[in-house]
Amino acid sequence: MSAIYILLTISVVVAVLFFTVFIIAVKKGQYDDSYTPSVRMLFEDELVKDQTKLTVKPKKTN
Amino acid sequence: MTEKNCFHCGDSCQNEIVNFDDKLFCCHGCKTVYEIFYENDLGSYYDLQSTPGATPKDIVGKYEFLEQPNIIEKLTEFNDGSIQIVTLYIPHIHCSSCIWILENLSKLNPNINASQVNFGKKQVRVTYKTSNCSLKDVVLLLSSIGYEPYISLEDYKTGKTTINRSLVYKVAIAGFAFGNVMFLSFPEYFEVGEFWLEQYKHLFRWLMFFFSLPVVFYAGWDYFISAYKGLRSKILNIDVPIALGIAVLFIRSSVEIILNIGSGFFDSLTGLVFFLLLGKFFQQKTYQFLSFERDYKSYFPIAVTKIDAEGKESPIQVYDIQKGDRLLIRNEELIPVDGILMYGNASIDYSFVTGESETVIKNSGDKLFAGGKQTTGVIEVEVLHTVEQSYLTQLWSNDVFNQTEAKSFTTLTNVISKRFTIGVLSIAIISTAYWLLVDASKALNVFTSVLIIACPCAIALAAPFTLGNVLSIFGKLKFYLKNATVIEQLASIDTLIFDKTGTITSSLKNKVVYEGETLSNSEEILLKNTLRGSNHPLSRSLYNLLDTHNIVTLNHFEEHLGYGIEARYLNNSIKVGSSKFVGKMETSTVLDTSVFISANNQYKGKFVFHSSYRKGLSKLFNKLKKHFDLVILSGDNEGERDNLKRLLPSKTKLIFNQKPNDKLEYIKYHQSEGAKVLMMGDGLNDAGALAQSDVGIALSENVNVFSPACDAILEASKFNKLYDYIKASKAAIKIIKWSFLLSLLYNSIGLYYAVTGQLAPVIAAILMPLSSISVVVFTTISTNWYCRKLK
Structure with missing residues (x-):
């Protein structure tokens, strides 16, 4: 009978938890710039590719 | 002659071609940037995007002022002595290569800890160690790779701007509460007298009550404030019936659950506030990369160079400039105050001020107005007025710029809402009076129902979504x-x-008419080649308009700043420039701009520039x-x-x-x-x-x-x-009017239930979102359909 109380408490706590996380994310400015991160995400690879290119080059001449 | 484009900046290589590493560059500046990048393993800059760069400009001495501690303090957003953080606006940011290179600044200078780009705002945020690096070093590094930051007087102000995100919070809270309340109220919609439901409905109702508290007292509170302000200045704005609706919804629902006579209208209440705020949010579209609030401060520099009595140069903050000071204005620098030209060749570009891109030549003794940009060499100016009292900046002391509130403008919604509010209130009073006579127990129910159902949610949404x-x-x-x-x-x-x-x-293209003797073929070749060497805007546009000829190497070329160009090839000599320079003594009454030509010291004719009108x-x-x-x-x-x-x-x-x-x-x-x-x-x-x-x-x-x-x-x-x-x-205004009609239709259906005293929570919960959504759909479809023709 009291199961519903436990379930309700859990559901509300979980909901409030996610909501707080969202608010904190907004507050920290994570949604302020919605474009640059999408480009930046691809860059990590570019830098690696650049380094491998340099290490690959001497092998080619061999 | 085939056009060759610079590998770095993409400009066509006209004046000189620099060959380096099998690549072509239009100048040594571009080549140097390329070298810097390759030496530091940053060559992918050119892989991400072709020709992404900009030519670095000559900035010797321009940023001396960045050494002054008080200016550093104002510009940096964080400064603890060992680490500084600064956000710089860089107009050139335009592609993914820019983001990439600017976020790898630490490779170019190890004292830079991190740099982060905000592409939308064209800003880069740089964190650096102050032990071996200064703000000036960062700015010089950025300038040397073609990303010169724009530092203006506007950056020189105390207090950091904070971003107002409260609307996001409010929408989030209203949406969160709306979703949860809908869940909790769902079981009661069907009014089945089921055991479990009867057992727990009080718990559910009180939960809904607590969810709606932040909605009324935080998310929807602005409507009460706005309604109060409106009433105080005797305006029945749209927020008056909305605030009334929210208040009645909340009070009646609370009373219902306290007295245990019903489930209340918490679902409608939270839904109403959520939809209204969504409308506000939708309307609040902003263009990050644009600013609509600029005044002269965004154009003017923070500091310029002052020459004191002993001839020593030192940077001086623009607000500290006094009448009688002597200023040194370098090439590409803006003149911040009115003054008299004391020394040097002034060729001033007033395009910031007038929109006219052509430079004006001034001689020593002439008056120079604030806002002009020096385009050739160094000049010295004696100050006539301080910054605030200069000819141009005086304009901002006009009252127009001090109005804090927007110009009073009654929006269409507020015009309608006045009649609407009066109408709703009279219906509420008449129907209550009727029920008082017929069945007094229902009177209060009817009164609140009318105010609830007539809450102009759809009307309030029509304008935001259309606009x-x-x-x-x-x-x-x-x-x-x-x-x-x-x-x-x-x-x-x-x-x-x-x-x-x-x-x-249009400032881009100029119409040119030639008046005078026809030039011979050899003269034309000479003219074209002479213009090729000059960077004067008039020479450049004239050069682009003339037919192409062979490139010849001139035997002699000399540019006299402010006067014209002199060149010799084989036996022919040519002079291009002002009438005085060419030797044509013409007291010009014509107000157009002209370029005069003489060959072998004989006047030939002139090219007259007409401003060309937009297509x-x-x-x-x-x-x-x-x-x-x-x-x-x-x-x-x-x-x-x-x-x-x-x-x-x-x-x-x-x-x-x-x-x-x-x-x-x-x-x-x-x-x-x-x-x-x-x-x-x-x-x-x-x-x-x-x-x-x-x-x-x-x-x-x-x-x-x-x-x-x-x-x-x-x-x-x-x-x-x-x-x-x-x-x-x-057309948009017409669409708004039609959606008013549409929402009035829903309101009258709802009013039928309200007036007859049959308004159940489920009807309100269906009507409110239905009317709102259909208005949103109607406005969106019709505006899109109409604007389809625009393209």
């Missing part, structure tokens, strides 16, 4: 509005006023003349009067020789006679007029560069579409 949608459609068509109210104001315009230079004339100008004016009063308000002389008379419809008023303040007063006068004025301008000298007018539109060749404070920014290429935009705004 918000039109706003984003206009944005896609390169017409950027400051906010949605501008659309309503645009629809009510009856007078159009245009600036001339830079607005109806579709007369077509646009002919379309506009049927509906609007048209005025051309120019700061220039009357040189173009006859030309304009021929081009424009006869009823267009042409007014010349207008000072910035005259333009403002002219508009004020017409407004006092009841005219609704649209002003279109481009330079800082139009700033007053743009602020005074009902709708001020700044025309811009490139929306990324600066434009004065205004209500809207229009890209120059879309100038001929102006009439279509105004027509679309009028």
Whole structure:
């Protein structure tokens, strides 16, 4: 009978938890710039590719 | 001759070609940047995007002022002695290569800890160690790789701007509560007398009550404030019935659950606030990369170089400049105060001020006005007025710029809401009076029901969604509005006023007519090759207009700053420049700009530059003349009067020789006679007029560069579409009116239930979202359908 109380408490706590996380994310400015991160995400690879290119080059001449 | 483009910046290599590493560069500056990148393993800069770079400019001495601690303190956002963080605005940021290189600044200078780009705002945030690096080093590094930051007087202010995100929080809270309340109220919609439901419904109801508390007292609180303000100034704005609806919904629902007589209307309450806030959110579209609030401070430098009595140079903050000071203005620097030219060749570009891109030559002793940019060499200036009292900046002391509130403009929604509120209140009172006589127990129920169901959610949503949608459609068509109210104001315009230079004339292309003796073939070759070596704007445009000829190496080439060019090839010599320089003593009465030519010391003729008008100008004016009063308000002389008379419809008023303040007063006068004025301008000298007018539109060749404070920014290429935009705004107003009708229809259905005392929570919960959603769908579809024709 009291199961519903436990379930309700859990559901509300979980909901409030996610909501707080969202608010904190907004507050920290994570949604302020919605474009640059999408480009930046691809860059990590570019830098690696650049380094491998340099290490690959001497092998080619061999 | 095939065109070769620079590997770094993409400009065509005209003057010199630098060959390096099998690649072509247009100048040594571009080559140096390329070298820096390759030495530091940053070569992918050119892989991400072809020709992403910009030529680094000569900046010797320009950033000396960045060594002063008080200026560093103002510019940095964090400074603890060992680490500083600064956010710099870099206009050149335009592609993924830019982001990549700027986020790898630490590779170029190990003292830079991190750098992060905000692409939308064109900003880079740099964190660096102050032990081996200074703000000046960072700025110089950025400049040396072609990313010169723009540091203006506007950055020099105390207090950091904080971003207001409260609307996001409010929408989030309302949406969160709405979702949860819907869940909790769902079981009771079916009114089944089931055991478990009976057992727990009190718990559910109280949970809903607690969820709705933040919605009423935080998310929806602005409506109460706005309604109170409206009532105090005796205006029945749309927020009055909304606040009334929210209050009645909350009080009645609370009373119902406390007395255990019903489940309340918490679902409708939270839904209402959520939808209303969504409308607000949708309307609040902002263009991050544009600013509509600029004044002269965004153009002016923070500091310039002062020369003291002993001839020592030191940087001086612009606000500290006193009358009588002697200033050193370098190439590409802006003159921040009115002054007298003491020394040097001044060639001043006033394009910030007037929109006229052609430089003006000044001789020592001439007066120079603040806002001009020196384009050749170094000059010395003696100060006549301080910054605030200069000719141009005085404009900002006008009252127009001190109005904190927006110009009083009653929106269509508020016009309707007045009648609506009176109507709803009278229905509520009449029906309550009726029920008091028939069945007094139902009277209170009916009274609250009417106020609940008549809450003008759909009406309040009609305008935000229509205007918000039109706003984003206009944005896609390169017409950027400051906010949605501008659309309503645009629809009510009856007078159009245009600036001339830079607005109806195009600053990109010039029409050139040659007057004089025909040049022989060898002379033409010589002329073309002479112009090739000069960087003067007139030489450049003339060069591009002449037929192509073989490239020859000149035997002699000399540029006399401010006068002209002299060149010799084999036996022929040529002089190109001002009439005096060429030896033609002509007391010129013609007001046009001319370039004079003489060959072998014999006057040949002149090239006369006419300002060329924008494409579709007369077509646009002919379309506009049927509906609007048209005025051309120019700061220039009357040189173009006859030309304009021929081009424009006869009823267009042409007014010349207008000072910035005259333009403002002219508009004020017409407004006092009841005219609704649209002003279109481009330079800082139009700033007053743009602020005074009902709708001020700044025309811009490139929306990324600066434009004065205004209500809207229009890209120059879309100038001929102006009439279509105004027509679309009028259509938007019509669409809003239709959606008012639609929502009134829903309201009258709801009122039937309310007046007869049968309003159940489930009906309110269905009607409210249904009316809102159908209004949103209607406005979105109809605005899109109408604006389809715009493209």
